[in-house]
Every structure is written in structure tokens, then in C-alpha cells.
Amino acid sequence: MTEMLENLTALITFYLHQFVNFWTLSNIILILFWIALIVIIISSVFNVIYYLGYKFKKVNYIIKGGISTELPIVSILMPIRSETLDVIERSVKQIIRQAYPKEKIELIIISDDEATYAEKIKRVVENLAKNTIHLKFIWRENPKGKKAGALNEGLRNAIGKYIVTIDADTWLPEDYIIKTISYLENEKNIVAVISDIIPYNKEKEFGKIQVAAWGFLKKTIFCGRQNLGFTIPVVGMCSVIRKAVLEEIGGWDESIVADDLGIWIRIMIKKYKTVFLPNVCAHIEVPETYKTFKNQQRRWAFGGVQVLRKYFRQLIFSDISLITKLDALFYLLMYQFPLANLLIFPITLLSLIFGRELFPASYIFSVLFFIPLAAYTIAYFDSLREDDFNLKFIIRTLGSNAVLLVSLIPTILISTIKAILGIDIDWRITPKGKKFKESGIALQETFIGLFLVILSIYGIAHASVFITGLWLLSFGAAFTYTGFKTYKHIW
Numbered sequence: 001m002t003e004m005l006e007n008l009t010a011l012i013t014f015y016l017h018q019f020v021n022f023w024t025l026s027n028i029i030l031i032l033f034w035i036a037l038i039v040i041i042i043s044s045v046f047n048v049i050y051y052l053g054y055k056f057k058k059v060n061y062i063i064k065g066g067i068s069t070e071l072p073i074v075s076i077l078m079p080i081r082s083e084t085l086d087v088i089e090r091s092v093k094q095i096i097r098q099a100y101p102k103e104k105i106e107l108i109i110i111s112d113d114e115a116t117y118a119e120k121i122k123r124v125v126e127n128l129a130k131n132t133i134h135l136k137f138i139w140r141e142n143p144k145g146k147k148a149g150a151l152n153e154g155l156r157n158a159i160g161k162y163i164v165t166i167d168a169d170t171w172l173p174e175d176y177i178i179k180t181i182s183y184l185e186n187e188k189n190i191v192a193v194i195s196d197i198i199p200y201n202k203e204k205e206f207g208k209i210q211v212a213a214w215g216f217l218k219k220t221i222f223c224g225r226q227n228l229g230f231t232i233p234v235v236g237m238c239s240v241i242r243k244a245v246l247e248e249i250g251g252w253d254e255s256i257v258a259d260d261l262g263i264w265i266r267i268m269i270k271k272y273k274t275v276f277l278p279n280v281c282a283h284i285e286v287p288e289t290y291k292t293f294k295n296q297q298r299r300w301a302f303g304g305v306q307v308l309r310k311y312f313r314q315l316i317f318s319d320i321s322l323i324t325k326l327d328a329l330f331y332l333l334m335y336q337f338p339l340a341n342l343l344i345f346p347i348t349l350l351s352l353i354f355g356r357e358l359f360p361a362s363y364i365f366s367v368l369f370f371i372p373l374a375a376y377t378i379a380y381f382d383s384l385r386e387d388d389f390n391l392k393f394i395i396r397t398l399g400s401n402a403v404l405l406v407s408l409i410p411t412i413l414i415s416t417i418k419a420i421l422g423i424d425i426d427w428r429i430t431p432k433g434k435k436f437k438e439s440g441i442a443l444q445e446t447f448i449g450l451f452l453v454i455l456s457i458y459g460i461a462h463a464s465v466f467i468t469g470l471w472l473l474s475f476g477a478a479f480t481y482t483g484f485k486t487y488k489h490i491w
Contacts, residue, residue: 029350029358032343037368039340044372046330050224051216051379057227061183061277072185073104074177075160075243079150081112081143083168085124087285091170092125096132100177105133106160110150112143145254146427147236148262152251155243163246165260167237171200171283179280180240191272192234192241194222196281201288206491209404210286210293212397216383221331222276230327231268232275236260238282245272256310257425258303261332265311268328269318289439290482290491293404294411298425301335301412305419308332335412338405342413344471351468352459359467406478407445441487449479 076095080088088109095107109125111118118139129135138153145152155163162181166172180193196218202211226232234241236259245267253262267274287293308315308329315325351358377398384394418425453476460469485491 029347032346033359036340036343039337039343041368041372042330043334043337043340044376047220048372048375048379050220050228051383052224053228054219054224055382059227061275061279071101071104072161072181073106073159074100074162074164074181074240075106075108075154075158076164076166077108077110077151077154077158078166078168078170079110079112079147079154080121080168081147081150085121087168088121089124089128091166091168091172092128094172094174096129097174098172098177099174100181102133105177106136106158107133108136108138108154108157110138110140110154112140112146112150115139115141145252146257148252148254148256148259151259152254155246155251158243161243162240163243164240165237166282167284169285170237173281173283176280176282180277183275183277183280184240184242187275189273190275191245191267192239192274193280194232194235194274194276195238195240196276196278197238197284198281199286200283201285204288206288206290206293207286208393209397209400212384212387212389212393213401215387216380218278219383220379221334223278225327226276230324231264231273233331234260234264234267234274237284253310256303256306257299257427258307261303261307262311265307265315265328268320268324269314271320290404290407290442290486291439294408294442297335297408298411298415299427301408302415302419302425304332304335305416309419309422336416338409339413339416341406341409341475348455348459348468348472351465352455352463355463355465357465357467359471403478403481406475407442407482410444410448439486439489442483445479446483446487449476449481449483452476453480 078088078091092107095105096102098105107129109121111121113121122137122139125137126135136157138157140150140153143149151165162184164177164180176195180195183193184190197214199207199211199214201207222232239260241263246263249263249266249270252259256262264274287296315328318325347358380398380401381394384397389397415425417423452472456469456472456476458469459465459472463469482491
């Protein structure tokens with residue numbers, strides 16, 4: 001292996017020297033490094049600013065008691081496809097238990113399942129809802145528009161003043177509807193509320209990692225941004241929106257995967273206000289394995305870029321403030337920021353080929369690189385400490401999140417390229433309930449990890465590029481660790 005790498009290196013070096021002089025190469029490397037550095041700094045700074053907004057600018061969103069008018073009808077939309085009966089039953093039972101007048105609750109289930117299975121689901125839910133809430137079961141023989149199309153079908157059939165969107169695995173506490181509707185009825189300038197979410201399958205290691213990550217995400221992307229005056233994104237589950245506003249903006253966009261982001265962008269452009277209610281929560285099921293999680297992240301990474309591609313002109317040429325536009329761009333592209341690490345790969349490869357360290361080594365680079373990352377890590381650490389996690393778990397979780405961030409880079413890269421080129425991705429639901437979970441060794445991550453580890457050993461031992469070797473080793477170790485965890489069925 002070593003001899004083959006040396007021969008390949010010699011060949012590539014010969015041809016590079018024929019066409020590229022070292023001065024030009026150094027400038028290209030410097031440009032790549034600065035671009036990567038700037039992207040990493042921007043990402044870290046945004047997150048730290050949001051966290052400081054949460055930490056030092058507290059805003060209370062009090063849900064006032066009593067409604068001056070009669071309680072309005074609420075329509076709950078639940079689009080389903082290939083969901084297990086146990087998951088659907090659990091969700092419907094919690095809707096029936098709501099501390100809200102039963103005659104004012106309308107549950108609309110929109111099924112894109114095969115006819116025989118849809119009929120089976122219909123019988124079960126009709127039996128559960130009998131003599132309680134109003135139930136409409138809609139079977140779509142031709143499921144156009146995927147989830148967005150199902151939601152639009154539900155919207156056309158809804159009679160409620162407010163629309164509640166939930167997934168099949170959403171578990172609503174008994175006071176959920178009364179709290180959210182009370183807030184909206186008393187705050188006429190708010191068009192939608194988004195509630196907190198708490199995973200209920202958090203016993204396993206992978207679930208605990210996601211609980212910790214959500215705690216930080218909630219404090220930055222939702223609470224922090226809200227305290228700083230930004231519009232809160234509508235999410236696909238656990239959002240309550242005024243029906244009139246949904247009809248005004250044309251419902252859900254059936255041409256995009258992240259239909260909830262499409263709703264948010266159009267609401268924001270109209271300068272309508274949305275609110276995150278941290279004191280109202282719903283429960284959801286999170287992915288229990290890395291492969292399931294990767295499929296979910298792949299879809300979300302694709303969705304943000306796809307939405308930006310479609311609504312970029314409307315967003316940029318709208319009359320909302322510049323800072324709001326920048327904030328929206330950051331939110332839509334937050335999955336893509338880790339891709340900046342890919343700009344460093346050409347530097348490492350060229351370092352191996354030339355046998356000399358090409359990383360720009362200076363104090364200014366070190367300071368600019370490590371201070372924002374240190375600030376981000378401190379904010380994350382403080383968030384976990386605030387949530388009463390012990391020190392051992394915090395350290396392990398920080399490491400696990402860094403590993404996941406690296407391991408998902410190839411998946412995010414492919415999703416991003418497809419979104420930019422307008423290539424659709426195949427739609428796969430996240431398995432829930434008793435359904436078989438996607439598990440097994442992550443082969444792609446394992447092979448990438450082993451390859452990078454071999455390159456790092458070669459760089460340190462034969463090419464005498466210590467910094468390059470350490471950088472490759474750190475990334476290779478992350479990929480390999482994910483492969484090991486999935487091989488042992490821990491992730």
C-alpha cells in the first residue's frame with residue numbers, strides 16, 4: 001500500500017510541476033483556506049450570538065387565561081403513509097384526551113397508503129373517535145405532492161379557524177390545544193405558534209445524544225433568535241397556524257420537500273409574526289439508529305437548499321430588513337456550513353503530493369480558527385450543564401456530536417448538489433413505533449474513515465507532513481468511530 005501511494009504521489013507531483021508553479025499553488029491554497037475559515041467563523045458566530053440572545057435577553061411568552069369569545073373549532077391534520085397502527089392509535093388517543101371541547105376538535109387523517117391498509121386504519125381510528133371528536137378520514141388514491149399534497153387536501157376539507165399539523169408519531173399532552181389556542185386568541189397579531197418538542201424514546205445512547213442536541217438547538221435557533229426579534233420557522237409538526245393565513249399564501253408548496261420552510265418563507269416575506277412557545281410541549285419519536293438519522297438529515301439538508309433555490313429572488317427582493325434576510329439565509333443553509341471542511345481536503349492532498357506542509361501556519365490563522373470554535377463549544381457546554389447533564393455525559397456528547405457532524409458531510413454534500421441541480425431525492429419515511437429500524441454497519445463511513453487513517457499514517461511517517469496527517473487522522477477517526485458504533489449496534 002505504501003509503495004503504491006509513493007508511486008502515485010511521484011507521478012502526480014511530476015505532472016503538477018509541469019503545469020502549476022508553486023507560487024500559484026500557494027495562492028490557491030491560501031484562498032481555499034480563507035474561504036473555509038470565513039465560513040466556519042460565520043457559522044460559529046451566528047450560533048454564539050443566538051445563544052447569547054437566549055442567555056441574556058429573556059422574554060416571557062405568557063399564555064393568558066380566559067378567552068373573551070367562544071372557543072373556536074380546531075382542525076388537526078395528520079398525513080400518514082406506511083405508518084404502523086400502534087403509532088397512529090397512540091396519537092389519536094392523545095387527541096381524544098385533549099382538555100378542549102370535544103365538539104370543537106376536528107381530526108383529519110389523510111392517508112396515502114394502499115387501499116386495503118388505509119381501510120384497516122380507517123376502521124381502527126373511527127372506532128377510537130366514536131362519540132368523541134369529529135373525524136374525517138381521507139384516502140388519496142393518487143397521492144400527488146407527497147406530504148404537502150396531503151396537507152393541502154386536509155386544508156381544503158378543514159372547517160377549523162386554526163390548523164394544527166402533526167406527524168403520526170406526535171404525542172400531544174392534554175393541555176396542548178387549549179394552551180396554543182388561548183395564546184393565539186389573545187394575541188391577534190400572531191399568525192402561528194410553534195411548540196417545544198420532547199423526544200419520548202430517549203433511553204438508548206443515540207436518543208440521549210439527540211435530546212442533548214435539541215436542547216441546544218432550541219435555545220439558539222428558536223429561543224435565542226426569537227429574543228433577538230427574528231421570525232421563528234414554522235416546523236412540519238407541532239405548529240398551529242391560522243387557517244386564513246394558510247389560504248392567503250396558497251397552502252403548502254407541493255414542489256418542494258421541506259414544505260414547512262416554504263410556509264415560513266412566505267409568512268416572513270409578508271411580515272407576519274410567528275412565536276415559539278417554550279412552555280408548551282409535544283412529544284415525538286426520534287431516530288434510534290444512525291442510518292435512520294442519516295436519512296432524515298439527508299432530506300432536511302436537501303430541503304433547505306431547495307427552498308432557497310426556489311424562493312431566493314422573493315426573499316432577496318422583499319422589503320424585510322437586511323439582517324432578517326441574512327438570518328433566513330443562515331437558517332436555510334445551516335446544514336451546509338460543515339461542508340467548508342471539504343475546502344481543506346485539496347490542501348491536505350497537495351501536502352501529501354509535494355511532501356511539505358502547505359497549511360498556512362501563523363498565529364492569526366490559529367486565533368481566527370480556534371476562538372469562534374471555542375466560543376461555540378463553551379456555549380454548547382453551558383447549554384448541557386444548564387440541562388443538568390453530568391460532566392461525563394457532556395464530554396461524551398460533545399464528542400459524539402462532532403463525530404456525527406463529520407460523518408454526515410458526504411451525505412449533506414450529495415443532497416446539496418442534487419438540490420442545486422434540481423435533482424429530486426427519493427422520499428423515505430423515518431421508521432417509527434414497532435416498525436423495523438434501519439440498522440447495521442455504516443459501510444460508506446467505515447471505508448472513508450479507514451482510507452483517511454491510512455493517508456494520515458502515510459503523511460506522518462513518509463511525507464513528513466505532521467499537521468496534515470493529524471488533520472486527516474481526526475477526520476478519519478470520526479468516520480471510523482461511526483462505523484464501529486453502527487457495527488456494534490450501539491448507533
